[in-house]
Amino acid sequence: MDEFHSSHSRLTRAAGVLAGVLAGIVTVVLAGTALAHRIVQPATLPLLEATHLPPLLTTRAERTELRYDVYCARSEAEAETPCAVDGAVFARAGDTGTYQVVAAQEEQGVSGTRFVALLPESIARAATGFSYYAVFRSDETDLVTTLPAGGAAAPQRSLPLGRSIGIALGSHSFGDGREASERVAEAAWGTGLSEAGLEQGKNLMPIGGSAFDVEEDGSVVVLDEANKRLLRWRGDGGTPDAVPLAINGTMADMSIGEDGTVYVLETAGGHGAKLLLRTFDRDGGERATGAVAERPSQVRVGPEGPVVLQSSSAQWMPAAREGRTVGVSGQINAAESGRPLSDGRRIVILRHGNEVRVALVGSAAVQRAWLVTSETPLAEVQLAEPYGTGVVLVTRVFTDDRDEFVVLALDRRGIVKRFSLDSADWAETAPLSRFRLRGSSLYQLGSTSAGLFVDRFDLEVE
Amino acid sequence: MRYARKFLVAFVIAFALAGAGTAGAYHTQWVANNCNNAAPTPTSYITRDGSITVALYARHEGYQWGGGCWNDNDVDDSPGDPKSDPNTGGEGPDCSGFTFKVWRETLDETSTAFHQWWRLRNIHGPYTAQRFKNADGAANYPLSKSAAIKMDAYASATHIGMIYVTNPDGTDQIIEALGESYGTNVWTRAYRGNSIFSGVRRLGWSQS
Numbered sequence: 079m080d081e082f083h084s085s086h087s088r089l090t091r092a093a094g095v096l097a098g099v100l101a102g103i104v105t106v107v108l109a110g111t112a113l114a115h116r117i118v119q120p121a122t123l124p125l126l127e128a129t130h131l132p133p134l135l136t137t138r139a140e141r142t143e144l145r146y147d148v149y150c151a152r153s154e155a156e157a158e159t160p161c162a163v164d165g166a167v168f169a170r171a172g173d174t175g176t177y178q179v180v181a182a183q184e185e186q187g188v189s190g191t192r193f194v195a196l197l198p199e200s201i202a203r204a205a206t207g208f209s210y211y212a213v214f215r216s217d218e219t220d221l222v223t224t225l226p227a228g229g230a231a232a233p234q235r236s237l238p239l240g241r242s243i244g245i246a247l248g249s250h251s252f253g254d255g256r257e258a259s260e261r262v263a264e265a266a267w268g269t270g271l272s273e274a275g276l277e278q279g280k281n282l283m284p285i286g287g288s289a290f291d292v293e294e295d296g297s298v299v300v301l302d303e304a305n306k307r308l309l310r311w312r313g314d315g316g317t318p319d320a321v322p323l324a325i326n327g328t329m330a331d332m333s334i335g336e337d338g339t340v341y342v343l344e345t346a347g348g349h350g351a352k353l354l355l356r357t358f359d360r361d362g363g364e365r366a367t368g369a370v371a372e373r374p375s376q377v378r379v380g381p382e383g384p385v386v387l388q389s390s391s392a393q394w395m396p397a398a399r400e401g402r403t404v405g406v407s408g409q410i411n412a413a414e415s416g417r418p419l420s421d422g423r424r425i426v427i428l429r430h431g432n433e434v435r436v437a438l439v440g441s442a443a444v445q446r447a448w449l450v451t452s453e454t455p456l457a458e459v460q461l462a463e464p465y466g467t468g469v470v471l472v473t474r475v476f477t478d479d480r481d482e483f484v485v486l487a488l489d490r491r492g493i494v495k496r497f498s499l500d501s502a503d504w505a506e507t508a509p510l511s512r513f514r515l516r517g518s519s520l521y522q523l524g525s526t527s528a529g530l531f532v533d534r535f536d537l538e539v540e
Numbered sequence: 541m542r543y544a545r546k547f548l549v550a551f552v553i554a555f556a557l558a559g560a561g562t563a564g565a566y567h568t569q570w571v572a573n574n575c576n577n578a579a580p581t582p583t584s585y586i587t588r589d590g591s592i593t594v595a596l597y598a599r600h601e602g603y604q605w606g607g608g609c610w611n612d613n614d615v616d617d618s619p620g621d622p623k624s625d626p627n628t629g630g631e632g633p634d635c636s637g638f639t640f641k642v643w644r645e646t647l648d649e650t651s652t653a654f655h656q657w658w659r660l661r662n663i664h665g666p667y668t669a670q671r672f673k674n675a676d677g678a679a680n681y682p683l684s685k686s687a688a689i690k691m692d693a694y695a696s697a698t699h700i701g702m703i704y705v706t707n708p709d710g711t712d713q714i715i716e717a718l719g720e721s722y723g724t725n726v727w728t729r730a731y732r733g734n735s736i737f738s739g740v741r742r743l744g745w746s747q748s
Contacts, residue, residue: 122597122612122659129705129713147690147705149593154612154659157593158586191589279623279719280605281635281669281699283736328721346722375711375728389728392708429710432686455686457733458710473710474733478684481735501735509711509730 122154124219126163128212132392134415134428135239135435135447142202142236144169146182146225148191150216160191161218167195168211171204173235173442182212206442207237226391227372228410234391235415237426239435242447243492250454250475252482256497258533262521263298263311265318266529272317274530275304276505277328284504287530289332289342289511290523298521298532301332301342308340308362311532321362331508333379341384341397343370343377345508355384355397368403371395371410376510380418388413419464427459434473436462436488448488457481461513461520468494470520470537472513474501483513485520487537495537505530570618571629575609575662580655585746586644588691592704595642595715597659598724602632603717608641609633609662616723623720632724633664635700636672638717639693640665642702643742649677652743669700673738683739685732693740694731700740701731 127149136142150161165182178201182193193214201208211233215222226234265274267286276286289301298311302320306327309318323342331343338360344353355377357366372388374395379385383398386409393413396404404412416424416439423440432455437447446468450456454475460483461472468489475484475498487495502524503512514521520535602616606626610633611617618630633641641657649666657663667677673695675682683692693702694714701716704726712732717724731737 125593125596127596131706132708134708147589149589149596151593154594154597157597158583158590160589160593277721279721280626281603281717282719283696283699326721345727346718346725373726373728389707389713389726428708434710455733456710458730460730474730476685476733476735478738479735481733501733503734509728510709 124150124152124161124216124221126150126161126214126216126219126221126223128214128223128225130212130225130234130391131430132234132415133236134392134426135437135444136202136207136236137239137242137449138203142197142208144182144195144197144210144212145185146193146195146212146214148193148214150191150214150219150221152219161216163191163193163214163216165193165195165212165214167197168213168230168233169195169197169201169208170210171201171208172206173209173233177210177230177233180210182214205238207235209233209235226393226410226413227388228393228413231411232393232413234393237437237439237442237444239437239447239449240444242435242437242449243488243490245448245450245486245488245493247450247452247454247475247484250452250482250484250498252477252480252498254498255482255500256485256535258522259519259536259539260534261531262313262534263300263309263318263532264529265300265302265309265531269305271320272309273305274300274302274309277304283506285329285507286505286525287523288329288507290514290521290532291332291334292514292516292519292521293334293338294336296516299332299334299340300523300530300532301330303327303330321360323356323358323362324364325356329506329508331375331377331511333377333384335379335384339365341377341379343374343386343508345375355386357384357398357403366398366403368397369406370397371406376508378417381420381422382418385418387417394418421464423464425462425464425469427462429456429459429473432456434459434471436469436471438464438469446490450486458510460510461515463515465515465518465537466494470515472520483522485535497535499535500524502526502531569629570631571607571609571662574611574617574631575660578658578661580646580657580661580663583644583654583656586654586744587746588689591642591644591691591702591742592715594644595638595702595704598633598638598642598717599715599726601724602630603634603720603723604628604630604632605634605720606637606664607631607633607662608637608657608664610659610724612659619720621720633717635717636667636669637664638724639672639700639702640667642691642715643679645677645679645742652679654744669695670697672700672740673697675740679743680740681743683741685737685739688732688739688741691742691745693742694729694734694737695740696734696736696738701729 168177374386395409416426600614601610701714
């Protein structure tokens, strides 16, 4: 009997354990299945998007027509049969007064939906330029999109270039790059205290040292995003100080204010997540984190605080003012064409084909402008900053297998100084973070397979 | 009571062990649970605008090396996959798989025909970024970068991305599957002038 009870007891215990194991496994399987089904979303949503290259600076000879590419679809399956869209442009002379509705006509004979609005002469030829925004609506999908996103409150601004100073670069001669005045910072790739991290992936170009800036005292600061820190060289080019930062560790842009405040724009945040501007004090202490609107790609410091460049309309938006974060709608509604400068002016850039237009704008009018043409194709404008009575412009010249940067110091007479620099871009950075101007020194963030460096070029030396 | 305790202990241990095992295998299930191997839909033409629409439906989705399947919920449903493993079965395309599907190419490298691969069709296609850069395949041909317009691509030995729109500062907004930490999205890039990138164009766009 005892033996029976003992066997029964063992069997019951075993059954209890077995039941527990089975119940645990079944629970996990059911939970996993439920999760798998939850993430299936077979339907696609309708979409409506518009793109537009704004004529930020116009010449008298140009016909001012505003062109928009509009992408509207009810679903992925109807990608080649776009939904019907109505569009209107609201334009006015100058930047005050009532907007006039200008019909945006669908362009015939092209694929998809392309709208063209031809501005009346009274607006297009106004001495003070014009401002405008566009609204596209699809009744089929109930979607509306406004470009720029701020609409009437923050329209796109176009200014007459006026009597610009012509700069003809001719055909570029590759291989004559200038030597640096000095190398002010250098770090091997790695995770050590004085090394810079390198993010690598199967499809990534190596990304490392994704931005840099130069502080008031000449210290060079590199955003070592892969190691989640700053590296600060204090002028002797020796071992940098490492300042930990609470950042994602992905490619980001960075600028530093006059007071040492560090602004990091995380341009590749978590998938679907809002992009963030993180603010730190000079020692890495976190001050603020705020969402930024409209897929910004750059952060710079304006007279009132950080400004970010929104990709959809190439407008600059204030991300904070006098130390207080500006909300997303506040950013959108305060967006302006041209980057604000510390002296109250703005600088406007427009590259199209082999031509770059640069203008210094004050009191809503172009004060001085340059029209740079090149026989060798021009890519991005890496830097445009006021310098003396003119500007320093750094742009990339390229062929299909070579590229260099051209540095131009320009004033009212034309070219004051011109030289070329090796592109030195083995590792990827934020798109326009390779140069900074401080005083009469131009700094370049470069890299090789061994590491990154920052070189200084004295603009006052022949 | 003792038996109930033993049941509970066994349940917790089994739950933990099964959960741990599933966590390791979780990413292998996304494609298996969501994607299909349906035949593509042949189409008589494609336009650049239509391909931009196809591409925009992948925005905010994930990235998977060797992958080519995504949904449209604007979330990476399998974040944090091991970067060097093409077999984790996570959501999203890689850069070349994304280009293949957006350009609506066929598996036959000698063909220039157009095949609509729906987003949940798990397909990468025959081309790596390097092969696109080489303009391998009848549907791809080399292009001078200065002539590149929307939906043309810049390809390096390891990466390829397509032009969405050009910015006033001379950069381009590129739609691309960038990496596990980034997913698939539109970003501003300076690929055009960078000499490691070559221009590639899909042959046969209907209109420009």
